[in-house]
Amino acid sequence: MDYNFSAIEGKWQQYWKENKTYKVDIDKAKPKFYVLDMFPYPSGAGLHVGHPLGYIASDIYSRYKRLQGFNVLHPMGYDAFGLPAEQYAIQTGQHPALTTDINIKRYREQLDKIGFSYDWDREVRTCEPEYYHWTQWAFVKMFKHYYNNVTQKAEPIEQLVAEFEQNGNTKIDAACSEIETFTAEQWRAMDEKQQQETLLAYRLAYLADTMVNWCPALGTVLANDEVKEGFSVRGGHPVEQRKMKQWCLRISAYAERLLNDLETLDWTDSLKEIQRNWIGRSEGAEVTFKIDGSDNGILVFTTRPDTIYGATFMVLAPESELVDQLTTPEYKQDVEEYITMAKRKTERERQAEAKKVTGQFTGSYAINPFTEQKIPIWISEYVLAGYGTGAIMAVPAHDSRDFVFAKTFGLPIVQTVSQPGETPTDTATWTESYDAKEGIVINSGMLNGLEVKEAIRTINENIEKLGLGRCKVNFRLRDAIFSRQRYWGEPFPVYYKDGLPYAIDEDKLPLELPEVDAYLPTEQGEPPLGRAKTWHTPEGYPYELSTMPGFAGSSAYYLRYMDPKNDKGLVSKEANEYWENVDLYIGGTEHATGHLVYSRFWNKFLFDLGYVCKNEPFKKLINQGMIQGRSNFVYRVKGTNQFVSYNLRKDYDVTEIHVDVNIVENDVLDTEKFRAWRPEFAEAEFILENGKYICGWAVEKMSKSMYNVVNPDVIVDKYGADTLRIYEMFLGPLEQSKPWDTNGIDGVHKFLRRLWRLFQNANNEVSISNDTATKDELKVIHKTIKKISQDIENFSFNTGVSAFMICVNELTDLKCNKREVLEPLTILIAPYAPHIAEELWHMLGHQQSVCDAQWPEFKEEYLVESSFTCPISFNGKTRFTLDIPLNLPKDEVEKMVLAHEQTARFLDGKSPKKIIVVPNKIVNIVV
């Protein structure tokens, strides 16, 4: 019987489906293991060969864990809300649900062909009301909670109300937006509207006027992680800053915990580092500088309070509310012009002109609280309104930005830190600032002579003692803007009464997405939901018109998989306590600052409320590398329809043209297919080398426009899913980016055929021997058991494949068809190549699925050798090898080596200076 992969794969996929082989339920008798893939957004283009890479790796791991006796949860679903489907809907008028559904079907077909062990009964789609019910529910919970900084957790808003009744907000330490202090009496005196407005400043889901990334082309607001270099990540449209009323999630309240708990996670250092940078914690002090001739002050944040004696001017963000009152009549016009200029600039322009120093004096002065000198107050773009207090004390001697600013506008520069033993030089001669974090403080009154770290401690004490300010930790992490002015997303479970938002009762959820007549904004510029006829509560209060962003639905999907059909809750306590959290999460690094921050936040919030039992969602995370494309080129002789082969192209004046990689094999162009590829090439002529047309090649992004997209279906049809799975793993380390080149796939396919042939005799009949295996055969299989187990544990799937190849090559050489060897081999390969493994397993006479077999046990005893082939080197260069009995004493080894005839040859008459014997490793003779 030949290895008929398509028949075998169809047969077993059917079998798995009929027998629900991958269905999984809570089973307290077995340890659980949760393996998760980042679920895909089902795009219209379908999967290319790069997408399943991580899925295959996690599938291998899942199957391995199952064979080891774990109860493995390995689900899959779809991140189904999103912009592309809606953009398509705008163009075609087709409901996004419809295109989404079609795309999902195609994804499913493609996924099914590859033979994954997903429990499809647990599939979720974020766009279905049964699913987004719980997205909305979590939002309502966030609306109804605030963050208590003292207990470091989310608490019910009622507790806050009780506190306000008692003490106003004078004693509370909670995460909140900017708000005035009020007493209990003042609280009680407020009407409902005022009270609600006040509470809004504390809610974890809150409505606020904020500067947002507005994308006119997409007609929506975007989150910071959805914008890159001033353009939208999806679509690449320009983004501008705008102030708008938006729903936000107070994720900044969790900044400290999000940062600290990174320590507990088994993620790569680079990914943790990205998150640390994104959260951006910095320790410093808040200090008030008095405004000259006024009782008011300017609050600044600084990480270097030790340099305060060198603060020779102050700078405010142009957007700062203080600007108005600080600007003297004399400077009014200049300041206004500057602000207008700054406001008009898009984010893009700001970045392009980042090096250009601009600024404007306000006419006012502040008093440096330590030097007691008058220092000018400026405004400049380089100070950001959104970070710290939107104002800085400028220390030009020790901050490069302040330095450049001072140089440009001729402001004084005072050095306050110097290198020990170094004589301070005239700052007027400096060409750059001295941004040192170490050194001895000078020119700084009470701080003189102290080391920077001591100086910081001393000055902080004084700042607090003098009532000038306090120590403070600042975060770069901003609250997540949660509104999108779009149709295809979760509706907010919110209605408005007197212009104030109220949450819908939890038992009224889900609030289903209404039908609209077009997926465009209304004529009044409202979001598409403004078109829905009955978009209000039964009492007539209008619902929110925005919808939630893409990350809403993906923030808790890993919890929903634990209990996907539950209509009483997101996840039952029982299911959550059994599955706990994700043991292994595999996905791309592109979600480092988006999804992976949001879902950690979401999970922590639910943890605070007691709905989930673990405070982190993903224990271990692996980022698979990107699969790049490998493009092919043909070379057209300019002005002709002639194409010249790669190595001859230098003799002609040619244009390089991308050619579809699917009509090229081993860089040899199929000229007939090329002529048929596009009408303009129908009459193409070729200048060949050795009768072939050789194409050039390059590694590029896999994309349609480069004609280098390879579809997994095509590979599966030609070679089979098992070959695809193994080849994807064989390409290289999982985490590394690498180009896809279909050429190498033959080797893997040949390997599977050789594996198959181990079970067959020369006449192509199944032939398995029940004889006892020889020592050599046992050694081969146990070596492989050891290697494969280790490699899977280390996620080193590429070396695993090579170990299989070595094993099959060696067994082929030994002509081994013993059950004792082939049975464990079949189980070993089942995670990588489940279809052929099932077929072989049944060929071996088993009735159950190979998935229910037991992972073979490795026995060291079969690998023990009596001698070691020892490399003998001279001056570090290996010259020959010698079989030496294991654990032979050093001096005997030395004797044996020196006695060897080859040794004399390499000594060449000289006597050895030194002989190094590393037992069972190497012998090195120094001459």
Place this chain on the structure above:
RNA sequence: GCGGAUAUGGCGUAAUUGGUAGCCGCGCUAGACUUAGGAUCUAGUGCCGAAAGGCGUGGGGGUUCGAGUCCCUCUAUCCGCACCA
């Protein structure tokens, strides 16, 4: 500018973590079987050299009996952040 990662044959890669550099596969060369070969099998294949031998893990330097692996330095590529006070 800051932070991180990577660099090994024609190509994808491997190397028990300081101990025989190039495993496995592609490609290539030669041969066998064959009406045929984009099938299969056998042998070879880092580079230079007829050979002996020499050279060789991005470049330079160092530690060591011994370095792809450790240290210093430079270069290139990729990724993340970017006026974050």
